[in-house]
Amino acid sequence: xxxxxxxxxxxxxxxxxxxxxxxxxxTVHGTRTVRRQTKKQFISRLEGAKITGVDxxxxxxxxxxxxxxxxxxxxxxxxxxxxxxxxxxxIKHTHVVVTFTQGGQLRFxxxxxxxxxxxxxxxxxxxxxxELATLGVDPVEEPISWTxxxxxxxxxxMKLKAFLMDQNLIAGIGNxxxxxxxxxAGLRYDRMTDTLSSQEIRRLYRALVETLHEAIKYxxxxxxDEGYVDLNGRPGEFQEHHKVYARDRQPCRRCRRNxxxxxxxxxxxxxxxxxxxx
DNA sequence: CGATCTACCTGATGGC
DNA sequence: TGCCATCAGGTAGATC
Numbered sequence: 424x425x426x427x428x429x430x431x432x433x434x435x436x437x438x439x440x441x442x443x444x445x446x447x448x449x450t451v452h453g454t455r456t457v458r459r460q461t462k463k464q465f466i467s468r469l470e471g472a473k474i475t476g477v478d479x480x481x482x483x484x485x486x487x488x489x490x491x492x493x494x495x496x497x498x499x500x501x502x503x504x505x506x507x508x509x510x511x512x513x514i515k516h517t518h519v520v521v522t523f524t525q526g527g528q529l530r531f532x533x534x535x536x537x538x539x540x541x542x543x544x545x546x547x548x549x550x551x552x553x554e555l556a557t558l559g560v561d562p563v564e565e566p567i568s569w570t571x572x573x574x575x576x577x578x579x580x581m582k583l584k585a586f587l588m589d590q591n592l593i594a595g596i597g598n599x600x601x602x603x604x605x606x607x608a609g610l611r612y613d614r615m616t617d618t619l620s621s622q623e624i625r626r627l628y629r630a631l632v633e634t635l636h637e638a639i640k641y642x643x644x645x646x647x648d649e650g651y652v653d654l655n656g657r658p659g660e661f662q663e664h665h666k667v668y669a670r671d672r673q674p675c676r677r678c679r680r681n682x683x684x685x686x687x688x689x690x691x692x693x694x695x696x697x698x699x700x701x
Numbered sequence: 702c703g704a705t706c707t708a709c710c711t712g713a714t715g716g717c
Numbered sequence: 718t719g720c721c722a723t724c725a726g727g728t729a730g731a732t733c
Binding site: 455499500501516533534535536537581585647648689690 | 704706712
Binding site: 424425426498499535644648650691 | 724725
């Protein structure tokens with residue numbers, strides 16, 4: 424579900440809310456969410472530790488602990504992190520509950536159980552979490568120059584949507600934001616990276632950075648099923664600013680005449696305006 | 702090599 | 718009302 428703007432929204436809330444908090448107790452339910460290590464190993468490395476920092480790389484959240492360990496969280500399609508009082512009854516699909524000594528809990532809720540939580544040693548992060556080591560540049564956390572962006576495109580000839588969504592090239596963009604970025608850039612999802620003029624590359628880069636920052640400003644996108652909510656259970660507002668995503672058969676917000684087209688690309692729904700995007 | 706599928710899951714929705 | 722098919726923010730791995 425969540426892409427970079429949603430994960431960044433949660434990261435900022437966590438940074439305000441859980442840094443300096445010490446973990447009193449951790450409980451794990453089921454076998455799917457904590458699957459890389461035993462529950463016992465996971466729990467023993469969390470209990471007693473204090474959270475000293477909250478980082479994000481692409482769609483991954485990293486909780487830094489004062490023990491040198493790092494808790495890595497990926498929400499995948501339906502994961503949620505919720506800050507709740509201890510007494511609040513557990514809702515369905517609550518898989519991990521962290522209770523702080525200062526009171527209050529951090530809960531990981533995930534109906535589809537694609538999401539994952541695991542703990543690694545900060546020193547051996549690259550070996551213990553290889554998927555993090557191969558992630559590409561995070562366009563919000565570590566902005567690159569548009570000339571480096573151009574080089575990255577030229578070195579990887581592929582369709583634009585595949586390029587934007589390849590986590591090992593650029594980390595954090597998924598199905599919603601790739602479509603919104605391409606609309607903002609006026610480019611079709613199936614154009615090849617190595618066919619763009621330098622003006623088009625600059626337009627794409629600018630659209631990428633601006634779309635992600637705007638989305639963060641509005642707290643991310645919450646679709647009809649309310650799959651994404653922030654740490655306090657509140658939905659985002661960027662969906663109100665979507666230009667194409669899930670707007671098929673509705674008039675394009677730019678040209679106001681053509682209907683937004685829905686297509687399939689790599690098995691995913693893809694939305695674009697055939698007039699405004701070339 | 703890329704493109705295309707499948708698997709991993711639950712739940713919402715729409716057609717009949 | 719039920720039943721079945723389809724679809725959903727992601728990613729890894731198999732297969733063609």
